[in-house]
Amino acid sequence: MGETDKHRRIMTALIEALIAFFKNIAGVYVSGNLMLYYEEGNPSACVSPDVFVIRGVGKNERRVYKLWEEVNAPDVVIEITSRSTRLEDLGNKRALYAELGVAEYFIYDPNQEYLKPPLQGYRLAQNDYAPIAPDAQGKFHSAILNLDLQIVNDNLRLFNPHTQKFLLTPLEAQEAVEQAETENARLRAELKKLREEK
Incomplete structure (x- = not known):
C-alpha cells in the first residue's frame, strides 16, 4: 500500500534513529516496511510492519524476514496509521502481533484524526495487549527499547531517558x-x- 510523504518521512526517521541507537549493540536488528512471513509454505501469511526491532538476530540486510528461519519475532512494532489502515492496525494486526509474541506495539496517527489519543502503546501480557500509560509529559516508555516515544511538533520522536535527549x-x-x-x-x-x- 502506498504511503503519504509524511508517513514515509516519520517511518524513515524512526528506522534510521533506531539503527544509529543500536549501531554498537550486537544482535539487534532494526527494519521497517519489510515483508515478514510467519507461516512456512503460505506466501499470503505475511505482514509488513512500518518499524520493527528484533533482539537476538544478526544485523545483516534481508530481502524478507521468515520467522521459521530466523526464530525470533519482532520485540517491538511501531505502525504509522492512516484512514485506510487504522482498523487493520487496531484489529487484525494487533491480534497477529500478539499471537506472534511481539512484546510491545505502538500505533501513531500523524494526522491526529483517527486515534484518540494519537499515540497509543501496548505491552503483551498473557497473550493479549494491555495499554501502556503515558507519563505526565505524554511519553510512552518502551521497556524493550529503553526509550520513550513522544509526539513533538506533530512528529513521533524517540527520547533517551538516560541522556535526556531525543534521538x-x-x-x-x-x-x-x-x-x-x-x-x-x-x-x-x-x-x-x-x-x-x-
Missing part, C-alpha cells in the same frame, strides 16, 4: 555533522593564524 533524525544528524565540520575548520584556521603570529 536525532537523519536530517538532524546531517546538520550536526555539518556544524562539527564548520567548527573544526574554524578552529584549524584559528590555530594556523596563531602559529603564524609566533
